[in-house]
Amino acid sequence: MDEFLEQIRRSGVTLTPELAAAFAGLPREAFVPDGFRRNGGGWARPGDDDFLSLVYQDDALVTKVRDRLPISSSSQPSLMALMIEALDVRPGLRVLEIGAGTGYNAAVLASIGATVTSVDVQEDVAGRARAALARAGVEGVTVEQGDGYAGHPGGHFDRVIVTVGVAGISPRWLDQLEPDGVIVAPVDHAGMHPVLAARRPATLADPAGPLTAGLVCHAGFMTAAGPLSATHPGSFPPAAGARELGELTEFAPARFDPPLEGIPYRDLWYASGVWDRRTSHAAVPGVQQSSLALIDDDRSGGAVIFPDGSVRTAGPTLLGAEAASILDRWIAAGRPAVSMWRVGFTLTGDPEAPIWVPGSWELTS
Ligand SMILES: C[S@@+](CC[C@H](N)C(=O)[O-])C[C@H]1O[C@@H](n2cnc3c(N)ncnc32)[C@H](O)[C@@H]1O
Known part of the structure:
Protein backbone atom coordinates (compact mmCIF):
# COMPACT_ATOMS: atom_id res chain seq x y z
CA MET A 1 0.00 0.00 0.00
CA ASP A 2 2.95 2.35 0.70
CA GLU A 3 4.10 1.89 -2.90
CA PHE A 4 0.57 2.78 -4.11
CA LEU A 5 0.61 6.03 -2.09
CA GLU A 6 4.12 6.78 -3.37
CA GLN A 7 2.94 6.36 -6.96
CA ILE A 8 0.09 8.79 -6.37
CA ARG A 9 2.53 11.29 -4.83
CA ARG A 10 4.98 10.84 -7.74
CA SER A 11 2.28 12.28 -10.02
CA GLY A 12 2.79 15.54 -8.17
CA VAL A 13 -0.10 15.23 -5.71
CA THR A 14 0.35 16.15 -2.08
CA LEU A 15 -1.85 13.73 -0.13
CA THR A 16 -3.28 15.09 3.10
CA PRO A 17 -2.98 12.60 5.98
CA GLU A 18 -6.75 12.04 5.81
CA LEU A 19 -6.68 11.28 2.09
CA ALA A 20 -3.61 9.05 2.42
CA ALA A 21 -5.38 7.11 5.21
CA ALA A 22 -8.50 6.79 3.05
CA PHE A 23 -6.57 5.32 0.09
CA ALA A 24 -4.51 3.10 2.40
CA GLY A 25 -7.59 1.76 4.20
CA LEU A 26 -9.62 0.72 1.16
CA PRO A 27 -9.18 -2.49 -0.88
CA ARG A 28 -9.40 -1.13 -4.45
CA GLU A 29 -9.72 -4.71 -5.74
CA ALA A 30 -13.11 -5.01 -4.02
CA PHE A 31 -14.41 -2.37 -6.45
CA VAL A 32 -13.28 -4.23 -9.59
CA PRO A 33 -14.45 -7.80 -8.87
CA ASP A 34 -15.05 -8.56 -12.56
CA GLY A 35 -11.65 -7.21 -13.57
CA PHE A 36 -10.79 -4.46 -16.03
CA ARG A 37 -9.35 -3.86 -19.47
CA ARG A 38 -5.59 -4.21 -19.73
CA ASN A 39 -3.77 -1.24 -21.30
CA GLY A 40 -2.29 -3.44 -24.00
CA GLY A 41 -5.61 -5.21 -24.72
CA GLY A 42 -7.29 -8.20 -23.08
CA TRP A 43 -8.95 -8.32 -19.68
CA ALA A 44 -7.27 -8.52 -16.26
CA ARG A 45 -9.18 -10.85 -13.91
CA PRO A 46 -8.94 -11.58 -10.19
CA GLY A 47 -6.64 -14.56 -9.88
CA ASP A 48 -4.30 -13.36 -12.65
CA ASP A 49 -0.75 -13.23 -11.28
CA ASP A 50 -0.42 -9.50 -11.90
CA PHE A 51 -4.00 -8.55 -10.91
CA LEU A 52 -3.23 -6.89 -7.58
CA SER A 53 -0.14 -5.12 -8.86
CA LEU A 54 -2.23 -3.62 -11.70
CA VAL A 55 -5.01 -2.64 -9.27
CA TYR A 56 -2.51 -0.69 -7.18
CA GLN A 57 -1.02 1.31 -10.06
CA ASP A 58 -1.83 5.00 -10.42
CA ASP A 59 -3.97 4.15 -13.44
CA ALA A 60 -7.62 4.35 -14.42
CA LEU A 61 -9.20 0.86 -14.57
CA VAL A 62 -11.75 0.52 -17.38
CA THR A 63 -14.45 -1.84 -16.09
CA LYS A 64 -17.09 -1.65 -18.83
CA VAL A 65 -16.71 -1.24 -22.59
CA ARG A 66 -19.23 -0.80 -25.40
CA ASP A 67 -18.17 -0.80 -29.07
CA ARG A 68 -14.57 -0.75 -27.78
CA LEU A 69 -15.19 2.55 -25.97
CA PRO A 70 -14.97 2.75 -22.17
CA ILE A 71 -18.35 3.44 -20.56
CA SER A 72 -17.39 2.91 -16.93
CA SER A 73 -14.17 2.87 -14.96
CA SER A 74 -12.38 3.62 -11.73
CA SER A 75 -10.62 6.94 -12.31
CA GLN A 76 -6.87 7.45 -11.96
CA PRO A 77 -6.15 7.70 -8.19
CA SER A 78 -3.91 10.79 -8.49
CA LEU A 79 -6.68 12.56 -10.42
CA MET A 80 -9.22 11.46 -7.79
CA ALA A 81 -6.90 12.93 -5.14
CA LEU A 82 -6.59 16.29 -6.94
CA MET A 83 -10.35 16.50 -7.36
CA ILE A 84 -11.12 15.52 -3.76
CA GLU A 85 -8.57 18.04 -2.51
CA ALA A 86 -10.23 20.78 -4.61
CA LEU A 87 -13.61 19.71 -3.22
CA ASP A 88 -12.46 20.70 0.27
CA VAL A 89 -14.23 17.77 1.93
CA ARG A 90 -14.52 17.61 5.69
CA PRO A 91 -16.16 15.09 8.00
CA GLY A 92 -19.91 15.51 8.14
CA LEU A 93 -20.31 17.24 4.77
CA ARG A 94 -22.99 15.96 2.38
CA VAL A 95 -21.53 15.17 -1.03
CA LEU A 96 -23.38 14.50 -4.28
CA GLU A 97 -21.30 12.46 -6.72
CA ILE A 98 -22.28 12.23 -10.38
CA GLY A 99 -20.94 8.99 -11.89
CA ALA A 100 -20.79 6.25 -9.24
CA GLY A 101 -18.81 3.91 -11.54
CA THR A 102 -17.13 1.31 -9.34
CA GLY A 103 -18.00 3.14 -6.09
CA TYR A 104 -14.31 3.56 -5.21
CA ASN A 105 -14.28 7.39 -5.29
CA ALA A 106 -17.43 7.48 -3.14
CA ALA A 107 -15.71 5.09 -0.74
CA VAL A 108 -12.70 7.40 -0.47
CA LEU A 109 -15.00 10.37 0.23
CA ALA A 110 -16.87 8.37 2.89
CA SER A 111 -13.58 7.34 4.48
CA ILE A 112 -12.78 11.02 4.96
CA GLY A 113 -16.07 11.33 6.83
CA ALA A 114 -18.44 12.66 4.14
CA THR A 115 -21.95 11.34 3.63
CA VAL A 116 -22.22 10.54 -0.07
CA THR A 117 -25.10 10.21 -2.51
CA SER A 118 -23.75 8.84 -5.77
CA VAL A 119 -25.75 8.70 -9.00
CA ASP A 120 -25.00 6.57 -12.05
CA VAL A 121 -27.05 6.46 -15.22
CA GLN A 122 -26.38 2.74 -15.78
CA GLU A 123 -28.52 0.43 -13.66
CA ASP A 124 -26.04 -2.48 -13.63
CA VAL A 125 -23.14 -0.17 -12.80
CA ALA A 126 -25.07 1.35 -9.89
CA GLY A 127 -25.92 -2.16 -8.63
CA ARG A 128 -22.29 -3.29 -8.79
CA ALA A 129 -21.14 -0.12 -7.00
CA ARG A 130 -23.65 -0.83 -4.19
CA ALA A 131 -22.42 -4.42 -3.89
CA ALA A 132 -18.77 -3.33 -3.88
CA LEU A 133 -19.34 -0.75 -1.14
CA ALA A 134 -21.09 -3.40 0.96
CA ARG A 135 -18.29 -5.92 0.31
CA ALA A 136 -15.67 -3.38 1.36
CA GLY A 137 -17.67 -2.55 4.50
CA VAL A 138 -18.02 1.13 3.55
CA GLU A 139 -20.81 3.03 5.30
CA GLY A 140 -22.25 6.45 4.52
CA VAL A 141 -22.76 6.01 0.75
CA THR A 142 -26.10 5.70 -1.04
CA VAL A 143 -25.99 4.79 -4.73
CA GLU A 144 -28.91 5.78 -6.95
CA GLN A 145 -29.61 4.98 -10.58
CA GLY A 146 -30.58 8.01 -12.65
CA ASP A 147 -29.40 10.67 -15.05
CA GLY A 148 -26.99 12.84 -13.10
CA TYR A 149 -28.35 15.96 -14.82
CA ALA A 150 -31.17 15.86 -12.23
CA GLY A 151 -28.74 15.48 -9.34
CA HIS A 152 -30.65 13.87 -6.50
CA PRO A 153 -34.10 15.50 -6.47
CA GLY A 154 -35.05 16.62 -2.98
CA GLY A 155 -31.45 16.39 -1.76
CA HIS A 156 -29.37 19.12 -0.07
CA PHE A 157 -25.62 19.02 -0.42
CA ASP A 158 -22.49 20.89 0.65
CA ARG A 159 -20.40 19.61 -2.24
CA VAL A 160 -20.89 18.20 -5.76
CA ILE A 161 -18.20 16.13 -7.46
CA VAL A 162 -18.63 15.05 -11.06
CA THR A 163 -16.57 12.08 -12.26
CA VAL A 164 -17.68 11.98 -15.88
CA GLY A 165 -16.98 14.53 -18.63
CA VAL A 166 -19.77 17.11 -18.96
CA ALA A 167 -20.55 20.09 -21.17
CA GLY A 168 -21.24 22.22 -18.11
CA ILE A 169 -22.90 22.57 -14.74
CA SER A 170 -26.49 21.42 -14.29
CA PRO A 171 -28.73 24.08 -12.69
CA ARG A 172 -30.25 21.20 -10.67
CA TRP A 173 -26.94 20.70 -8.83
CA LEU A 174 -26.89 24.39 -7.94
CA ASP A 175 -30.49 24.17 -6.68
CA GLN A 176 -29.47 21.29 -4.40
CA LEU A 177 -26.22 22.91 -3.23
CA GLU A 178 -25.89 25.17 -0.17
CA PRO A 179 -24.73 28.75 -0.92
CA ASP A 180 -20.93 28.82 -0.96
CA GLY A 181 -20.89 25.07 -1.64
CA VAL A 182 -18.25 23.76 -4.04
CA ILE A 183 -18.70 21.92 -7.36
CA VAL A 184 -15.75 20.11 -8.91
CA ALA A 185 -16.39 18.94 -12.46
CA PRO A 186 -14.48 17.96 -15.63
CA VAL A 187 -15.97 20.27 -18.24
CA ASP A 188 -15.48 19.82 -21.98
CA HIS A 189 -12.89 22.16 -23.44
CA ALA A 190 -11.22 21.66 -26.82
CA GLY A 191 -11.70 17.89 -26.74
CA MET A 192 -10.40 17.45 -23.19
CA HIS A 193 -12.10 17.65 -19.81
CA PRO A 194 -10.05 19.96 -17.60
CA VAL A 195 -11.35 19.93 -14.03
CA LEU A 196 -13.06 23.12 -12.83
CA ALA A 197 -13.88 24.12 -9.25
CA ALA A 198 -16.80 26.53 -8.79
CA ARG A 199 -18.35 27.99 -5.66
CA ARG A 200 -22.12 28.41 -5.64
CA PRO A 201 -22.94 32.12 -5.46
CA ALA A 202 -25.82 33.26 -3.25
CA THR A 203 -27.98 34.12 -6.30
CA LEU A 204 -28.02 32.76 -9.83
CA ALA A 205 -30.55 35.08 -11.42
CA ASP A 206 -28.35 36.50 -14.20
CA PRO A 207 -28.17 34.03 -17.15
CA ALA A 208 -24.80 35.46 -18.19
CA GLY A 209 -23.30 34.94 -14.74
CA PRO A 210 -22.30 35.25 -11.94
CA LEU A 211 -21.10 31.63 -11.74
CA THR A 212 -17.31 31.45 -12.13
CA ALA A 213 -14.70 28.72 -11.65
CA GLY A 214 -10.98 28.20 -11.30
CA LEU A 215 -9.03 25.44 -13.03
CA VAL A 216 -7.82 22.47 -10.96
CA CYS A 217 -5.93 20.36 -13.49
CA HIS A 218 -5.92 18.87 -16.96
CA ALA A 219 -7.86 15.66 -17.43
CA GLY A 220 -9.61 13.47 -19.95
CA PHE A 221 -12.83 11.70 -18.95
CA MET A 222 -15.43 9.59 -20.72
CA THR A 223 -18.36 11.72 -21.87
CA ALA A 224 -21.62 11.78 -19.91
CA ALA A 225 -24.85 10.49 -21.36
CA GLY A 226 -27.94 12.70 -21.75
CA PRO A 227 -28.28 16.46 -21.34
CA LEU A 228 -24.95 16.71 -19.52
CA SER A 229 -23.18 16.29 -22.86
CA ALA A 230 -25.42 18.68 -24.77
CA THR A 231 -23.90 20.55 -27.69
CA HIS A 232 -24.23 24.32 -27.41
CA PRO A 233 -23.13 27.44 -29.31
CA GLY A 234 -19.66 27.28 -27.71
CA SER A 235 -19.09 23.55 -28.27
CA PHE A 236 -15.78 22.47 -29.75
CA PRO A 237 -15.51 20.26 -32.88
CA PRO A 238 -15.29 16.50 -32.40
CA ALA A 239 -11.80 15.04 -32.72
CA ALA A 240 -10.51 14.25 -36.20
CA GLY A 241 -9.66 10.60 -36.77
CA ALA A 242 -6.43 9.38 -38.35
CA ARG A 243 -6.12 10.69 -41.94
CA GLU A 244 -9.42 12.58 -41.66
CA LEU A 245 -7.58 15.87 -42.14
CA GLY A 246 -5.76 14.49 -45.20
CA GLU A 247 -2.08 14.85 -46.02
CA LEU A 248 -0.27 17.27 -43.68
CA ALA A 333 1.37 35.85 -22.42
CA GLY A 334 4.22 34.09 -20.59
CA ARG A 335 3.08 30.53 -21.44
CA PRO A 336 0.25 30.57 -18.88
CA ALA A 337 -0.46 27.36 -17.01
CA VAL A 338 -4.04 26.11 -17.01
CA SER A 339 -4.42 27.09 -13.35
CA MET A 340 -4.06 30.77 -14.33
CA TRP A 341 -7.41 30.89 -16.13
CA ARG A 342 -10.69 31.89 -14.54
CA VAL A 343 -13.89 30.83 -16.30
CA GLY A 344 -17.27 32.55 -16.38
CA PHE A 345 -20.40 30.52 -17.16
CA THR A 346 -23.44 31.24 -19.32
CA LEU A 347 -26.80 29.48 -19.15
CA THR A 348 -27.61 27.91 -22.51
CA GLY A 349 -28.98 24.83 -24.24
CA ASP A 350 -32.38 23.18 -24.37
CA PRO A 351 -34.87 25.24 -22.32
CA GLU A 352 -36.13 21.91 -20.89
CA ALA A 353 -32.64 21.01 -19.72
CA PRO A 354 -30.52 24.16 -19.68
CA ILE A 355 -26.88 24.00 -18.67
CA TRP A 356 -24.26 26.49 -17.43
CA VAL A 357 -21.35 26.29 -19.87
CA PRO A 358 -18.03 28.15 -19.94
CA GLY A 359 -18.55 31.37 -21.90
CA SER A 360 -15.79 33.77 -20.86
CA TRP A 361 -12.21 33.46 -19.71
CA GLU A 362 -9.66 35.72 -18.11
CA LEU A 363 -6.07 35.24 -17.14
CA THR A 364 -5.30 35.82 -13.50
CA SER A 365 -1.83 36.60 -12.25
C1 LIG B 1 -15.28 7.46 -14.89
S1 LIG B 1 -16.72 6.62 -14.34
C2 LIG B 1 -16.88 7.19 -12.68
C3 LIG B 1 -15.79 6.74 -11.75
C4 LIG B 1 -16.27 6.50 -10.35
N1 LIG B 1 -16.50 7.73 -9.65
C5 LIG B 1 -15.40 5.56 -9.58
O1 LIG B 1 -14.85 5.91 -8.54
O2 LIG B 1 -15.27 4.41 -10.01
C6 LIG B 1 -18.03 7.52 -15.13
C7 LIG B 1 -19.41 6.99 -14.78
O3 LIG B 1 -20.33 8.01 -15.13
C8 LIG B 1 -21.53 7.38 -15.50
N2 LIG B 1 -22.37 8.31 -16.26
C9 LIG B 1 -22.33 8.67 -17.57
N3 LIG B 1 -23.27 9.58 -17.87
C10 LIG B 1 -23.95 9.81 -16.72
C11 LIG B 1 -25.05 10.64 -16.38
N4 LIG B 1 -25.64 11.41 -17.29
N5 LIG B 1 -25.49 10.61 -15.11
C12 LIG B 1 -24.90 9.81 -14.18
N6 LIG B 1 -23.85 9.00 -14.44
C13 LIG B 1 -23.37 9.00 -15.68
C14 LIG B 1 -21.09 6.18 -16.28
O4 LIG B 1 -22.12 5.19 -16.30
C15 LIG B 1 -19.83 5.75 -15.54
O5 LIG B 1 -20.10 4.71 -14.65
Missing part, protein backbone atom coordinates in the same frame (compact mmCIF):
# COMPACT_ATOMS: atom_id res chain seq x y z
CA THR A 249 2.29 19.69 -45.06
CA GLU A 250 4.65 21.89 -43.06
CA PHE A 251 3.40 25.42 -42.49
CA ALA A 252 5.74 26.68 -39.74
CA PRO A 253 8.93 25.15 -38.35
CA ALA A 254 9.59 23.94 -34.79
CA ARG A 255 10.11 26.62 -32.15
CA PHE A 256 10.40 24.70 -28.85
CA ASP A 257 13.64 22.87 -28.10
CA PRO A 258 13.14 20.72 -26.15
CA PRO A 259 9.52 20.16 -27.24
CA LEU A 260 6.75 20.90 -24.76
CA GLU A 261 6.20 17.83 -22.58
CA GLY A 262 2.84 16.70 -21.16
CA ILE A 263 1.49 19.50 -19.00
CA PRO A 264 2.91 22.55 -20.88
CA TYR A 265 1.56 21.14 -24.17
CA ARG A 266 -1.84 20.85 -22.50
CA ASP A 267 -1.49 24.39 -21.14
CA LEU A 268 -1.00 25.59 -24.73
CA TRP A 269 -3.94 23.41 -25.79
CA TYR A 270 -6.19 24.95 -23.14
CA ALA A 271 -5.25 28.49 -24.23
CA SER A 272 -5.86 27.57 -27.86
CA GLY A 273 -9.38 26.45 -26.89
CA VAL A 274 -9.99 29.81 -25.21
CA TRP A 275 -8.79 31.78 -28.21
CA ASP A 276 -10.22 29.65 -31.03
CA ARG A 277 -13.38 27.53 -30.82
CA ARG A 278 -12.14 25.35 -33.67
CA THR A 279 -9.61 23.77 -31.29
CA SER A 280 -9.93 20.02 -30.78
CA HIS A 281 -7.63 17.11 -31.35
CA ALA A 282 -6.56 14.97 -34.23
CA ALA A 283 -5.12 11.50 -34.53
CA VAL A 284 -2.02 11.98 -36.68
CA PRO A 285 -0.62 8.83 -38.31
CA GLY A 286 2.73 7.96 -36.74
CA VAL A 287 2.14 10.09 -33.64
CA GLN A 288 1.14 8.08 -30.57
CA GLN A 289 -0.61 10.78 -28.54
CA SER A 290 -3.45 12.77 -30.00
CA SER A 291 -2.41 16.19 -31.22
CA LEU A 292 -3.72 19.71 -30.69
CA ALA A 293 -5.52 20.75 -33.86
CA LEU A 294 -7.68 23.54 -35.25
CA ILE A 295 -10.35 21.91 -37.38
CA ASP A 296 -12.23 23.74 -40.16
CA ASP A 297 -15.96 24.14 -39.62
CA ASP A 298 -16.71 21.95 -42.65
CA ARG A 299 -13.97 19.48 -41.60
CA SER A 300 -12.29 19.81 -45.00
CA GLY A 301 -8.96 20.55 -43.37
CA GLY A 302 -7.17 21.87 -40.37
CA ALA A 303 -3.90 22.80 -38.71
CA VAL A 304 -2.02 20.68 -36.20
CA ILE A 305 0.25 22.25 -33.58
CA PHE A 306 2.88 19.75 -32.48
CA PRO A 307 4.71 19.75 -29.09
CA ASP A 308 7.81 21.23 -30.74
CA GLY A 309 5.70 24.21 -31.88
CA SER A 310 5.76 23.28 -35.56
CA VAL A 311 2.51 23.69 -37.47
CA ARG A 312 1.33 21.43 -40.27
CA THR A 313 -1.82 22.01 -42.28
CA ALA A 314 -4.14 20.00 -44.45
CA GLY A 315 -6.80 21.00 -46.94
CA PRO A 316 -7.81 24.39 -48.29
CA THR A 317 -7.42 26.21 -45.00
CA LEU A 318 -6.10 29.42 -43.55
CA LEU A 319 -5.81 27.82 -40.15
CA GLY A 320 -2.01 27.56 -40.32
CA ALA A 321 -1.72 31.31 -39.76
CA GLU A 322 -4.28 31.15 -36.95
CA ALA A 323 -2.36 28.30 -35.29
CA ALA A 324 0.90 30.23 -35.53
CA SER A 325 -0.70 33.31 -34.01
CA ILE A 326 -2.04 31.21 -31.10
CA LEU A 327 1.53 30.09 -30.46
CA ASP A 328 2.74 33.74 -30.59
CA ARG A 329 0.00 34.81 -28.23
CA TRP A 330 0.65 32.02 -25.71
CA ILE A 331 4.37 32.78 -25.67
CA ALA A 332 3.73 36.54 -25.33
